[in-house]
Each structure stands twice: as C-alpha cells, then as structure tokens.
Amino acid sequence: MNFSKISAFAALIASGVVGFAATPAMAATFASEVYDMSGNPLGDGNLGDRFDVDNALTPPDEKFYSMDLGESLIFGFGGKKFNSFKLWETTLVNRQDWQETVTVAVGNDLSGDFNVIVADNILNDEAMTDHIDVGGMYKFLKITDTTSITNPGGNAVNDGNGFDIDAIAVKTTPEPTSILGLLAMSGLGATVVRKRKQNLG
Template identity: 30%
Template structure:
C-alpha cells in the first residue's frame, strides 16, 4: 500500500511540474499589411527598400530577416493556433543595427478578436525583444508603427523593423498542486502517528 501511495504522490508531482511548461507560437501568416512612409537620410519621401518590405520576413522565429513597417504602417498576423485564451505574453523582435545613433522606433500592439481590436501596449526598440501581456482572448496580433509619434527626432528612415512575433501562454503556477500534495502527505503522517 505504501508503494502505491509513493507512486501516486510521484505522479502528482510530475504532472504538476509538467503543467508549468508553455508552448511558444510564432506568427505563420500575414492577415493584412499596409506599408507606411519611408524617407531618405535627408528626410525626403521615398519608397521603402525592397528587401525590407517583404512581410514574410516577419514570420517564424527570429532569423535576422525583417520587415520595415514604414512610418504609420500596420501589420496583422495569425498563428498556427487559431484562438488564444487570456494571459498570453506577446513579443515582437525588433532589429536595429544603429540604435546608439538615435535610431529610435516604436510600435503599438493590439490583439484582435472578431474584428475588435484591444490595445495591449507600446513596444520600443530599446531591447532585443519586448513583450506585452494579452489579458483577453484573441485570434490575431496587430502592430501599428508609432515611431514618429513616440520619437519625433528619430534618425529612423523606415519605422519599426519586425523580425518575429511570438505568443507564449503564461503558465499557471504548479505550486498549487504541489502544495495540495504536500498537505496530503502531512495529513497522512498525522493520521499515521494518531493510529500508533
């Protein structure tokens, strides 16, 4: 009987630890996009560079290829999982090689469910990866370049540069299950002492 209890307790602990892992989903399709404005170093309007205007560069895991949104540009992406529940971290990997020289960029992040957009927060290119928390269910993630609004004196010519967009579920703490298992073990010990 003790062996069975030990095996059962071990199975509960293993299951609770396994529940703490969360899958990460990377954007795998572009739902819509609108390229914003790009400028020359002299501040004159010009077309965005061809190699930087491929929306497919924003799909998948970070690989160094990127999509420059242009000032005011938008990008809506989908994922292999069609619907996410609440409590997910949404990350956008931004590529900037020239940040120290005033190459500041920013993007607003929205979750989209049934055509309704919910503002999640603003990401800046001050770190290699930034994330915001989605507190409601969503189907898609929408990015809107706000570089000109956030940094009016930026040296950026083509707005936020997206290498990758990911969603990672925030795992529920496994501590609750482990606490229950521990309390059950203490109760069993107390019962054992009382019987003796």
C-alpha cells in the same frame, strides 16, 4: 502493494503528468500567419528582402520586415490563444539615431475590435527582455507603426521606413488534452485515498 504505496505511486504519476503538461504549455510560439487590416492573408512563405512580410514569421535571426510608416498588421499563432507576447526588433545601426515605435493591440476576431494593451509606444532603443502580459487570452496581435507620430523629424521618417519586426513570440495556454490528463490523474489519486480511508476505518 498496500494502499500507502499505491497513493504514493499515483501521486508520482500525477506529478509527472503535471510536469509534462506544464513544459510545452509555457514554450514560446512564434507568429505563423500575418494579415492585413481587412483580414486578408499576406506572404508567400518565401523569405526575401526587408520588405518581405514573411521575415516577421521566423525566430529571431536579424532578417526582418520593415513596416511602412503608419502600417498595421495582424499576426496569428496557429490558432493558439496567448496571454503574453515578446517582440524582437532589428536595427543594424545606432538605435538612438533611428528611433522607431509601434503600439500593440489584441483581439479574437480578425474583423472585430482590437484592444490596445500597450498604451505607451514600444521603442526600439533597446531589446525587449521580458514578455508583456496582455490581460486576458487572445488569438491575434495587431502591430501598428507610430514612428511618424512619436519622432516626426527623425532619420527613420526621413528615410520613409517604420519599425523593423524581426520576430514575435507568445506564451500559449495548456493544451486541452494536457488538462484532461491532469484531471484524470487527480481523480485517480482522490479515489485511492478514499479507498484507503475506508479500509482503515
């Protein structure tokens, strides 16, 4: 096999590694842990009614957790860092008549500071179609119900229930092993090219 064929073969392998690494890296990861504001874990892993926080840890299925008015919860994603999120809310009646809102903040320490990245309240009037960029890499997402502030005389406040979280997903970073594999294949390709140039010279 001559060096031009070796170079092409190495490039083919490298591109395969890139494709393999990129696919799982961009896959959505759903919330797997939930904590109160003191960092204490919540939930028992058994799904119950709409006041069971575990309902927020499943993919979208219209089984939701109904937040208390003004409640804040922190969600984790199996220790993975993320750079964007998507939030699913479930309202089984006319959304316009049951307006509920939350703000979202991000952080890397359960007991540390969280930065609000959605200054405007997320409204449940329509389903979120795109991920929202959080402006960096973070491990935790804090969701705070603001329904009583944004719509104090609304049906949701009169009923005493806040935002209904169906599911939360984030886009995570590439795994370190994928990055190392990509660097190794890039180095192999560069070495082959150097050897070919030396032999031609």
